[in-house]
Amino acid sequence: MACHCTGCQKMTSSAFSLSSLFPSSAFFITLGSPVIGGLHGGTRHYFCGHCMSWLFTRPEGMDDFVNVRSTMLEDTQNYRPFIECYTDEKLAWATTSAKYSFSKFPAQEDYRALIQAFADNEE
Template identity: 45%
Template sequence: MSDWTCRTGGCRCGRLRFRITASPIMTMACHCRGCQRMTASAFSLSLTVPDAGFAIEKGTPVAGGARELEGLQHSCCDHCKSWVFTRFPAMMGEYVNVRSTLLDEIDDIAPFMETCTAEALGWARTPAVHRYEGFPQADEFHTLMAEYAER
């Protein structure tokens, strides 16, 4: 990936803008039915960054999306309803999953892993290095993050 000293992005209508000032610890594609329905696509693409490296610069996000998992916090633009980011402190702590397709520069971002492939549409695949029928086990995340950082 190119320079991560600063990346900007925003929702479809532009009323919600954000800035990322930390390198991602992971990029992924999630094939779960929830992500398929929230994106109206085959999967959602996201990157995970430390919470301290993510800031809303314009607008105020609102809660949106389903809450299938306890503590799952989807945030959307109040105007266009774009799904912008998700926090789930119980699982990931001080990190935020940002929809990578909302970044202004996205050509160099490919998913490193695919999750929930058991729910994937038969034709939907990405160039991800790792694939999981569900989610990786908690003890695998540190190994995955270290491998991602080396790339």
């Protein structure tokens, strides 16, 4: 997912942030203790306490999911945005190859269908 919100623009010093959505039950911290940083509010952004790299986000109201920064995963060249969100805040020149676009976040009830569409697209 590419997020074009102004918060992600500020935290990445770029046009958008890239993340991969994982079920909370499949996400584990195996080493170290991330620190909360970035924009403060109900959504929690976690960073490496040593280098301050943005690692993952636990979005407010989405306890079942964790957004992991795609650049933290192996083979980052293989991660292309499938959806983009907050397109109402995106920089006019910023474009992605995302198949689905949303002015804000997708509705909660749409996530299951989007995850299935992503799985079908990857086969």
